[in-house]
Amino acid sequence: MDAVSAGWHPAPGDPTQLRYWDGAQWTDHFAPAGNAQTGKSPQLGDMSMPTLWEGWGKPIAGIGGGKYRLTAHYLYFERGTLRTDSQQVPVSALHDVDVRQSFAQKARGVGTIVLHINRGSHMELVQLVDVPNFREGQHAINAAAYEARMAIQERKNTSTIRYEGVPPTGGSVAAPASPAVAADGPDFIGQLEQLAKLRDNGILTDAEFADKKADILRRM
Template identity: 45%
Template sequence: MSEVQAPAGWYPVDGGHERFWDGAAWTEQVRDAPVPADTGSAPGALKNAAVSAAGRLLVKDQNLPEDTVWSAVGKPVTGIGAGRYRMDANYLYFEKGTLRTESQQVPLAQVIDVDVKQTMTQKARSVFTLTVQIQRGAGVEIVLMEDIPDGRTAQRQINDATFAARNAIQQRQNTMRYEGYNPIARAVAAPAPETGPDPVAQLKELAALKDAGILTEQEFTAKKTEIRLS
């Protein structure tokens, strides 16, 4: 059974504002929430129901891939420019921006650590900020996941996934060393003269080694150039 779409209209978001839902996706239109008239009803219950409905719409609006194992959408005070974050078995994805969206994906094996913090303002809204430390060559990059719900669970899930990814790479490297296997030499080794090289297969194997964290970006680029020039 398909899910019924909520009708277009203004829905409450955090910070006493409303955001416009066009019937299929959130827009960037935000306004101050009107002050409800005293009609003798239960305004608190009505507001909670509306906020809950808006939250379900926001989650549905993510259109997450099937391989997603964790995801979150930021809940900033203004309701504008919320970050979107997700994780699958290999990568952690970040997407931020209001007028211009900035996206990046990071191999889980490059995530060093994830810390969680909560300011007094965030505590009142039950949201957290995750500080993600990423290994970038010889340096460390910091990426913030801001105003996300259930931050401690997110921290645990991401740290567990990154540990598993690094452990899997280490096991593969140990196996290769034990068997006397040289992944770079195998990827670029020329076959017997009568068969000729297969550059497509070599490039695919190099890409797999880079995604697994065995080859650095510099090593991958250098070997790819050698294959194309051979």
């Protein structure tokens, strides 16, 4: 603890409140309730975007825990005590969001969220350690990542259709064949084939594919 510089830090037992560490011990001074840093939401990223999930690391030492905030487009996280490391990751780059909980963490009611981030040339492993609402975070991050990847795929499909639909310059253009009349109700087989393509192209993980497939089969 005495290696930590003096200043306001999340209070032991309640990381949403700031308490003053004088460099050697905790004092009886707490940040005023109106202080911008003491609200529930960590001030990370674009605060005009709705927060889908937020969390704080709750280490045994009581200070130095990370702050995490999820929106529909980015996961923001800030970690470190003597040196703060702040990052933002597009949610579409998040894959295989897992959770882990050791015996010690289970006794304290916290866990670790493990993120596999697609950096293009490599996969990066990032851990959100000692988070109390870690399972809630896992579900929220997985859902946001899935929606973001589906939106990207839909934009790609739309761009392909528009490109292929542009007629060549000059000459007559044959009228397109009349499309077959679609049967009433959703095309479940087509949805399953599309899911398989998304999985094969690495857009969906095996777990996400299995969940969506089971959902479609239930509705058939």
